Amino acid sequence: MPWRWRLLLTSLLVAPVLFLVGGVEAQKLPEDNSCIQCHQGLGDPRVTPPAEKFAQDIHLAKGILCQNCHGGDPTSFDPQQAMSRAKGFIGKPTHQAIPTLCGKCHSDAVYMKKFDPTLRVDQVQEYYTSVHGKLLKKGDQKVATCISCHDVHRIRAIKDQQAWTYPAKVVDTCGRCHGDPKYMAGYNIPTDVVAQYKQSVHYEALTKKGDLSAPTCNICHGNHGATPPGVESVANVCGTCHSVPAELFAKSPHQKAFASMGLFPCVVCHSNHDVMKTSDGMVGTTDKAVCVNCHDPKSVGFKQAEMMRTSLDGLRESITRATAVLDQAEHAGMEISQARFELRGAADALLKARVAIHLVDPAAIQKLTDEGDKIATATRATGVKALEDLAFRHRGLWVSVGIILLVIVGLVLKIREMDRRR
Amino acid sequence: MLPPRLAQTLTAWLDERINLEEIREFVRHKVVPVHHHTVWYYFGGMTLFLFAIQVCTGILLLLYYRPSAEEAYESVQFIVTKVQFGWLIRSIHSWSANLMIATLMIHLFSVYFTRAYRKPRELTWVTGMLLFGIALFFGFSGYLLPWNTLAYFATKVGTDVAGQLPIVGHELTRILRGGEDVTGATLSRFYGIHVAILPLLMTGILGLHLFLVQKQGMSAPMELEQSGRPSRTMPFFPNFLLRDLVGWLTALAVLAGLAAYFPWELGTKADPFAPAPAGIRPEWYFMFMFQTLKYLPAKIGPIDGELIGVMGFNLGGLFLLLVPFLDGRTARGQRSPLFSWIGVGIVTYIVVLSVLGYVAPGGK
Numbered sequence A: 001m002p003w004r005w006r007l008l009l010t011s012l013l014v015a016p017v018l019f020l021v022g023g024v025e026a027q028k029l030p031e032d033n034s035c036i037q038c039h040q041g042l043g044d045p046r047v048t049p050p051a052e053k054f055a056q057d058i059h060l061a062k063g064i065l066c067q068n069c070h071g072g073d074p075t076s077f078d079p080q081q082a083m084s085r086a087k088g089f090i091g092k093p094t095h096q097a098i099p100t101l102c103g104k105c106h107s108d109a110v111y112m113k114k115f116d117p118t119l120r121v122d123q124v125q126e127y128y129t130s131v132h133g134k135l136l137k138k139g140d141q142k143v144a145t146c147i148s149c150h151d152v153h154r155i156r157a158i159k160d161q162q163a164w165t166y167p168a169k170v171v172d173t174c175g176r177c178h179g180d181p182k183y184m185a186g187y188n189i190p191t192d193v194v195a196q197y198k199q200s201v202h203y204e205a206l207t208k209k210g211d212l213s214a215p216t217c218n219i220c221h222g223n224h225g226a227t228p229p230g231v232e233s234v235a236n237v238c239g240t241c242h243s244v245p246a247e248l249f250a251k252s253p254h255q256k257a258f259a260s261m262g263l264f265p266c267v268v269c270h271s272n273h274d275v276m277k278t279s280d281g282m283v284g285t286t287d288k289a290v291c292v293n294c295h296d297p298k299s300v301g302f303k304q305a306e307m308m309r310t311s312l313d314g315l316r317e318s319i320t321r322a323t324a325v326l327d328q329a330e331h332a333g334m335e336i337s338q339a340r341f342e343l344r345g346a347a348d349a350l351l352k353a354r355v356a357i358h359l360v361d362p363a364a365i366q367k368l369t370d371e372g373d374k375i376a377t378a379t380r381a382t383g384v385k386a387l388e389d390l391a392f393r394h395r396g397l398w399v400s401v402g403i404i405l406l407v408i409v410g411l412v413l414k415i416r417e418m419d420r421r422r
Numbered sequence B: 001m002l003p004p005r006l007a008q009t010l011t012a013w014l015d016e017r018i019n020l021e022e023i024r025e026f027v028r029h030k031v032v033p034v035h036h037h038t039v040w041y042y043f044g045g046m047t048l049f050l051f052a053i054q055v056c057t058g059i060l061l062l063l064y065y066r067p068s069a070e071e072a073y074e075s076v077q078f079i080v081t082k083v084q085f086g087w088l089i090r091s092i093h094s095w096s097a098n099l100m101i102a103t104l105m106i107h108l109f110s111v112y113f114t115r116a117y118r119k120p121r122e123l124t125w126v127t128g129m130l131l132f133g134i135a136l137f138f139g140f141s142g143y144l145l146p147w148n149t150l151a152y153f154a155t156k157v158g159t160d161v162a163g164q165l166p167i168v169g170h171e172l173t174r175i176l177r178g179g180e181d182v183t184g185a186t187l188s189r190f191y192g193i194h195v196a197i198l199p200l201l202m203t204g205i206l207g208l209h210l211f212l213v214q215k216q217g218m219s220a221p222m223e224l225e226q227s228g229r230p231s232r233t234m235p236f237f238p239n240f241l242l243r244d245l246v247g248w249l250t251a252l253a254v255l256a257g258l259a260a261y262f263p264w265e266l267g268t269k270a271d272p273f274a275p276a277p278a279g280i281r282p283e284w285y286f287m288f289m290f291q292t293l294k295y296l297p298a299k300i301g302p303i304d305g306e307l308i309g310v311m312g313f314n315l316g317g318l319f320l321l322l323v324p325f326l327d328g329r330t331a332r333g334q335r336s337p338l339f340s341w342i343g344v345g346i347v348t349y350i351v352v353l354s355v356l357g358y359v360a361p362g363g364k
Helices: A003-021 A034-042 A048-056 A066-070 A098-106 A109-113 A123-127 A131-137 A146-150 A167-178 A193-197 A201-207 A217-221 A234-239 A243-251 A253-261 A300-331 A337-359 A362-421 B004-018 B020-029 B038-062 B072-081 B086-113 B122-144 B149-162 B169-177 B184-216 B222-227 B236-261 B284-295 B305-321 B337-359
Strands: B031-034 B232-235
Touching: A034 A048, A034 A066, A098 A109, A098 A123, A098 A146, A146 A167, A167 A193, A167 A201, A167 A217, A234 A243, A243 A253, A243 A337, A300 A337, A300 A362, A337 A362, A337 B072, A362 B086, A362 B236, B004 B020, B020 B236, B031 B038, B031 B236, B038 B086, B038 B184, B038 B236, B072 B086, B086 B122, B086 B236, B086 B284, B086 B337, B122 B149, B122 B184, B122 B284, B122 B305, B149 B169, B149 B184, B149 B284, B149 B305, B169 B184, B232 B236, B284 B305, B284 B337, B305 B337
Parallel strands: none
Antiparallel strands: B031 B232
């Protein structure tokens, strides 16, 4: 089957699956529910949108309807009866009441098990440990509650790509408040963090490479228990993913030095929200190196930075030289795949050396780069040998062709002589 | 060289047992017609020479090659990197295979256009066509043996095409693959076919083909035979054989040049779980079929386009096989322009579609 047909067939098969897992699509609103029917029919921009939005809410899909949060009697089409306080109608809950209202079900382990036994039930409890929760308790009317992040009346499952809490959308969800200087006025925290984060390597991985494990706001700050990490916990936060650099850093002289100066580990060199792609240029004593931000030219640290950079540059250049020779040999048709495979060992050594920078031990780094250099030199030698072999083949070819031509000339002369005799 | 006395003793010993005089007589009297189409005679000998190279280099490769999905690629890699002159043997084996198919095609169509298949050489033609089929299968089975990505996917496509045949298609694909998919079992099977079954068939049919050529002599063009003029000839030994030798040595020089300047690529090891890479294509001699199947629509009326294509090629092969029996005019000694035009059509089709396979958009 031609590949175009295969592609088409695959798309036709995959599309319905994606459609099914894509999220909660508009559902049919119940016709016997007086809340929805009346609010839909009112055409009032203050009360109609909740009913209309609700068609895409996960609660509707699970059979949780208006009365489960707002109380009242949805079987009665008489507004007095339907919205009777005697029947538990609470109307629009206050800002302060929202976490408790959601927690009525979401903190009830027995009740939640009916829907999904793996769901957490400690979100409300955790929320009140957060800055958001603490401010809410103090009566703050602007601080985020459940509906600020999860939407209201159109709450979607977190796996739903349209959900406000879907990883790629989290930064915009947080940014609605934290990126708005007017809204955040009075809280005394920077509002350029959203723009900074969008410059970062993390955001690029999340949105351009589609790597959903890349961190967004809630991964470092927590979600329900949202709190900025402090000096003592930043390394732990970054170390959740970057465990090896974090372990090495903990053993390095920087650990104590940073702690004594009250500096945030990791952040000092890598920044926090706008974490950029690292490069060897960050190490050393050039203008772009982060080491020179603290170490002056006379310090031991300055010299060590220079040594570490020299080791990294040396191995990198060694790998570049080996790669160039192998490329040349390969383009000439020589088989060098084994050498190319071995060269990966040098690249691995370079990677390890780069990570080992966090230990700030020039000798340890040089040991690693020396190992890599040994591999790169050996593979380069294989490449050079392949090119020498190639030259030998070419010489051998011309010698052979010369001999063959001589024999051919001899044969042609013999044939002519025989033809003359005939 | 043997000392003259020993040579004499040996000759006498053999003469006593197998009557060497008969052979001497045959060699003395074997002649080759000389005319303006004589040049085409050399391509048969050239094909035979390249086949001999295939056999010799193939045997040498056998010493190191390991036919399993786990080791095949690595063993070929070992041959071309570690074994002394392994690169040369492997490259010559691959290049001479391709040159052999090329000279075989030239030989086939030169015989077709000079009508050398006419009575009494119908069987020579049929055995030649069978040899052509075997050579193609040699190429197809040998292509998979290094177990590299291109070969793996090309074999997948090739065996899929065999599956298009009605009734027997599915079973044929299963038999070829040794299962439902191209796996290590296919490799073992292709290896067995390549080094045992095909050589056996080739030896038998080639022996018959050469016997018929010797028995009936070389065919002279029809016009020459009918003109009644005495035809010019040259002795096969040594005059024609020495000329043959010039051609063989030239082919050897070309092979050495190709092996030294364009070593046959090994590529990357086949990964059955990886997606098929772009640019999968068969060897050049299957390209016209591959390109035809690409151009055919999915359905032609109620029938699968690919099925029609495959059946078309089978009928084409059958036509060529039976051409001595279909071309009645030539058999009666008359001119047969229809078959000339059919031949021109076939050659043009093969050339154009093969070129398109390399230059048409999406063909690379």
